[in-house]
Amino acid sequence: MTRRAVVKGIGHYLPERIVPNSEFEKTLDTSDEWIKTRSGIERRHFAAEGQTTSQMATSAANAALAMAKMDAEDLDAIIVATSTADMTFPSAATMVQSAIGNTSGYAFDVQAVCAGFIYALSNANALIASGQADRVLVIGAETFSRIMDWTDRSTCVLFGDGAGALILEAETGDGTNKDRGVLSVDLNSDGRYKDLLYVDGGVSTQNTGVVRMEGPELFRHAVEKLAQTADSALDKVGLTADDVDWVVPHQANIRIIQATARKLGVGMDRVIVTVQDHGNTSAASIPLALSVGVSNGQIKPGDLVVTEAIGGGLAWGSVVLRW
Structure with missing residues (x-):
């Protein structure tokens, strides 16, 4: 018998302000x-003026808790993947912990830019597999609109804000690849x-x-x-691309998504795509896409899902899980 980390709830949050491409034509x-x-x-x-990463993360967390029919105090740990936390410290995760009313667990941030949610999911899985936690809330949340050069058309048109959360x-x-969970x-x-x-500044440079x-x-x-990383993750559990029901990639660029799917040998009819509506939301993009895929009725219990992402570092990785 094997201890598995199984998805129990998911949710997302998007700021009210929608910015179409045409808005950039003005400047x-x-x-x-x-x-x-x-x-x-x-x-x-x-995000609206004054709206923070932790506030969006909290909204996504509450949506995931509602789907899972759990109370915040049921959580043993909270992990937030973000590169745009509210403050240098404390972590955004502790702010979410306070906002949702969890007092008995522990909380921390993970920073791996666009691959952040994969890294956070890996940490959550390790906590559960090792017995250090029974229930973990994993969140990806970003306000990349705060770190854009609005004169650089090659970057500022690509990114958006939002949050996604998974429990x-x-x-x-049984310890086989038929198990549910990670x-x-x-x-x-x-x-x-x-x-x-990269971002050309940081705390130690005071910029x-x-x-x-x-x-x-x-x-x-x-x-x-x-x-490569998707193939490696599948190979570790004796699976191939033919076994995959859904690929949920980091939503950075449709051409990257399409080219990666071709290289994997997966048709686009088995790929969840939300980049057209959300842009690149960095660490939030995979949980956002997972949540949309579930709410649209695409991802169903028992489906084999592969998620993969790459971001600054470079850092990249993938997770294979059965929903």
């Missing part, structure tokens, strides 16, 4: 068609590629900074590394 040498052709993005959501609970499985994890990073995607990206080179690494 940049760009167009709706230019943005759609190169990224697949049609619109994104931006894992310990269950006993089946395998594959994590990677290579700091030599830092300059492909908040803005997002900088080398798009063409990042694209090449993304397709290669995303397909």
